[in-house]
Amino acid sequence: TQIISQQIEQLRQQLRYHEYQYHVLDQPQIPDAEYDRLLNQLKQLEAEHPQLISPDSPTQRVGAKPLVGFRQITHELPMLSLDNAFSDQDFYAFERRIQERLGRVEELTFCCEPKLDGLAVSILYLNGVLSQAATRGDGTTGEDITSNIRTIRNIPLQLLSDTPPARLEVRGEVFMPHQAFEQLNQDALQHGQKTFANPRNAAAGSLRQLDPKITRQRHLSLNAYSIGISEGVELPATHYARLQWLKSLGIPINNEIRLCQGSAEVLKYYQDIAAKRDQLGYDIDGTVLKVNAIALQEQLGFVAKAPRWAIAYKFPAQEQLTL
Numbered sequence: 001t002q003i004i005s006q007q008i009e010q011l012r013q014q015l016r017y018h019e020y021q022y023h024v025l026d027q028p029q030i031p032d033a034e035y036d037r038l039l040n041q042l043k044q045l046e047a048e049h050p051q052l053i054s055p056d057s058p059t060q061r062v063g064a065k066p067l068v069g070f071r072q073i074t075h076e077l078p079m080l081s082l083d084n085a086f087s088d089q090d091f092y093a094f095e096r097r098i099q100e101r102l103g104r105v106e107e108l109t110f111c112c113e114p115k116l117d118g119l120a121v122s123i124l125y126l127n128g129v130l131s132q133a134a135t136r137g138d139g140t141t142g143e144d145i146t147s148n149i150r151t152i153r154n155i156p157l158q159l160l161s162d163t164p165p166a167r168l169e170v171r172g173e174v175f176m177p178h179q180a181f182e183q184l185n186q187d188a189l190q191h192g193q194k195t196f197a198n199p200r201n202a203a204a205g206s207l208r209q210l211d212p213k214i215t216r217q218r219h220l221s222l223n224a225y226s227i228g229i230s231e232g233v234e235l236p237a238t239h240y241a242r243l244q245w246l247k248s249l250g251i252p253i254n255n256e257i258r259l260c261q262g263s264a265e266v267l268k269y270y271q272d273i274a275a276k277r278d279q280l281g282y283d284i285d286g287t288v289l290k291v292n293a294i295a296l297q298e299q300l301g302f303v304a305k306a307p308r309w310a311i312a313y314k315f316p317a318q319e320q321l322t323l
């Protein structure tokens with residue numbers, strides 16, 4: 001009836017709001033028990049009125065039945081790999097190449113981000129609804145992991161906007177936080193199953209599960225770092241503003257992202273992140289330093305597989321302690 005569908009829609013909006021407050025702003029407004037009560041209330045109403053269930057309902061996270069294999073997806077825009085820097089000199093050379101190419105001398109603004117050590121994914125929202133997700137694969141073709149991506153709690157099934165873009169492709173890194181990684185290996189040891197060597201392998205293994213119910217138990221997380229395709233929306237003119245816009249739509253971004261003016265601030269950012277690397281609670285293998293102005297990014301373009309406008313400044317390889 002009309003009343004029931006209004007109740008259901010109201011519960012869905014409430015749950016989406018609380019998911020946003022908890023997963024994106026890290027500012028829950030209600031205790032977990034209250035969130036669970038609302039979710040169970042919605043599950044109850046949907047069970048009584050299955051014709052009202054929609055795929056973007058917060059109850060529809062746990063995937064369908066296990067797949068027999070993964071469909072291939074071709075990225076409309078290739079997902080690039082990054083050029084590397086291993087020293088301050090490499091960064092200065094990168095900046096000099098950019099300035100020469102742009103025929104500029106004034107300082108550049110860089111958007112500086114931690115380089116998450118997980119798995120790059122592409123998530124497509126059609127009219128604000130999560131419709132498809134793929135791994136990076138070889139940069140041109142990836143695997144369809146839509147049902148697994150839907151189980152990741154900080155990825156919204158619907159964007160928080162009543163005027164969503166017709167098409168929006170969110171690109172980001174799926175990673176497994178240290179706490180979840182330790183828990184997973186402990187459980188595996190106790191059940192005589194194989195353990196993972198590191199959180200990156202654990203994230204890859206969890207995303208490439210054919211059964212979404214297994215992926216769901218793995219406590220993965222997404223941090224978005226760029227936009228691929230976009231249609232039906234005027235995007236902000238800088239990379240940093242685009243990331244803030246994604247955040248306002250309910251897409252989680254990393255909270256260590258900073259704007260830096262000129263190479264001195266960029267290299268200080270690199271040192272700051274290196275100093276806090278062990279307290280972040282997830283693996284990173286360096287920083288990603290991007291020219292902030294989109295117009296300049298477009299002027300610089302890409303060479304072969306990597307953009308001219310970004311560089312990954314990596315940390316020296318950490319000697320892996322044998323567990």
Ligand SMILES: NC(=O)n1nc(-c2ccco2)nc1N
Pocket residue numbers: 080081082113114115116117118173225226288310
């Ligand atoms: N892995 C990671 O954290 N990345 N990767 C990029 C990237 C790859 C290509 C353009 O941007 N940005 C960040 N923060």
